[in-house]
Amino acid sequence: MKKTLFIISFFLFVGLTSKAQETKPKSLPKQYQEAVTNILGQIPDAANQKATQVMDFAKSLLGVKYKYASASPERGFDCSGFVSYVFKNFGFTGARSSVDFAKKGKQVKLEEAKVGDVLVFTGTNSKLRSPGHVGIISSIDEDGKIKFIHSSSGKAKGVTITDLEGYYKNRFLKAVTLVE
Numbered sequence: 303m304k305k306t307l308f309i310i311s312f313f314l315f316v317g318l319t320s321k322a323q324e325t326k327p328k329s330l331p332k333q334y335q336e337a338v339t340n341i342l343g344q345i346p347d348a349a350n351q352k353a354t355q356v357m358d359f360a361k362s363l364l365g366v367k368y369k370y371a372s373a374s375p376e377r378g379f380d381c382s383g384f385v386s387y388v389f390k391n392f393g394f395t396g397a398r399s400s401v402d403f404a405k406k407g408k409q410v411k412l413e414e415a416k417v418g419d420v421l422v423f424t425g426t427n428s429k430l431r432s433p434g435h436v437g438i439i440s441s442i443d444e445d446g447k448i449k450f451i452h453s454s455s456g457k458a459k460g461v462t463i464t465d466l467e468g469y470y471k472n473r474f475l476k477a478v479t480l481v482e
């Protein structure tokens with residue numbers, strides 16, 4: 303632990319000293335560079351912490367029944383009611399429908415999307431390329447396979463986690479980042 307604190311202190315000192323002198327920082331010895339890289343890689347950034355909190359909260363609602371035009375865990379959720387309820391608990395307001403979510407936040411490529419981003423889909427008719435369903439990315443495995451949490455009116459009839467493939471992949475419109 304002392305060695306770790308020393309490495310971090312040394313790294314910060316070198317960085318602060320070099321900025322104060324407006325010179326380039328001296329390179330750290332390789333063993334310290336690797337240690338600092340490993341330590342910094344283990345410290346989640348604020349966006350990752352927020353995404354984890356959002357997911358923990360969303361997953362606490364698994365199994366809540368589907369209810370059209372509802373945004374209440376007591377009565378049930380429709381898809382956008384679920385997503386708006388989750389994000390409202392983290393200070394994001396202003397979106398209640400799938401169309402609203404399609405317009406909010408920052409659009410990202412699906413390959414660059416991350417846990418906590420909102421996925422926007424067509425309605426059940428994928429030929430009509432307008433928003434009709436939303437969910438939140440709940441996990442991305444090392445192969446890039448995405449799972450999302452949403453309130454489904456389908457066979458799950460409630461809040462569930464689904465793979466982004468087949469039926470939903472065909473209906474996918476865009477990914478939107480709300481958590482920054």
